[in-house]
Amino acid sequence: MNINATLIGQSIAFIMFIWFTMKFVWPLLLTAMEERQARIADGLAAGEQGQKDFAEAQEKSNIEINKGKEKAATIISQAQKRGDEIVEEARDLAKKESERIKESAISEIEQEKETARQDLRNQVAVLAITGAEQILMREVDQKAHNEVLTKISREL
């Protein structure tokens, strides 16, 4: 347990190992560790960014869905309104048409009535003349009395 040159040997070894560590061990290890740290930090940041992006996209899609729903609702209500309108229009049209048909029928009936009346009148005139002939028991000169007959038939 005496002090001897081992002291010097140990000092030399110490300096050698420090030099070796400084040159070949420490920088390599520390660079690698720092690089890994940076990568992990980047990864975490990217993950966070992704999560944020996802949340944003979700929000956006929700808004879009709501917009779509609103649009669909307005379209449906518009269509309903339009349908109602069409039905209303059709009803009006049908009413008008039916009225027109009725009127034309009435006018036709009126016309028929007039024609029938005319016929009847003519026939009554003929009948009246025939009746008068019978009553007078003689033939009436048609040509002579034509004027009277026309007057009667007109009065009828």
Add this chain to the structure above:
Amino acid sequence: MTVETITSKSYITHHLQNLVYGKLPAGFERDGQILEEAVWTLAHSHEEVVEMGFWSLNVDSLGWSFFLGAIFSFFFYRVAKTVSIEAPSGFSNLVEMIVEFVDNSVKDIFHSENKLIAPMALTVFVWVFLMNTMDLVPVDWLPVLAQKLAGDPHFYFKVVPTTDPNITFGLSLTVFAMILFYSIKMKGAGGFLSELTLHPFSSKNMIVQILFIPANFLLEFVGLIAKPVSLALRLFGNLYAGEMIFILIALLPFWVQWTLHLPWAIFHILIVLLQAFIFMILVIVYMDMAHQKDH
């Protein structure tokens, strides 16, 4: 150890003697013979070690210390070369954990710019830890193995480098040299001298200040010298005491040894790690003090 009977005293002293390689002078009486000329050899006894003087080497501590340092360098270098950024695994994780721990300690304590400090702290921490850990190897395994391999029952072999003050002082004096170097480099020779002489007592009065200088210098100088001494002796003392207790436990009958050996070994794991940590932290603190421009 097999031929002669072993007494407790011889067992202990044998365990505390390093394997020393040095020069024996001519005329020295060795194993009953007188040497005719000086020889470089391994010491066989404590007397021979004393005779060899300063220019001798503790082959065992230095060998183990160098071997453990090489193991540290090799494994850390291999990890540094093959480290995977994508998927670190196994041993690489352990290495990175240690590196990160040392890096954080340096960042917390050391406030100047110096690329040397962190690698130095890492080297000190792992190396001292490995050297301390040799204390957990049962005290007779490696020495007996060495004796068998050498074929010499007297073969000295200490396996825990940090129980050798040469090793701890070798570390702490290197640190001390760096303290001096960086103190002068960062503050200039004048700045360093004024730090040693103008604190802690200072006065605006010139004459009083001059009177204070010797007292200041005495205090600061003792403080400066205390750094390497305490650094080395703390590590050495803790590990030497721990080793000593393991040796004493080994003197007990083999069937009760474990009752003391086990708790002490478990407790010693803590000391092994703690001393390595303290050594590293103090190195960083001292280097930080050397770099600070204002006291």
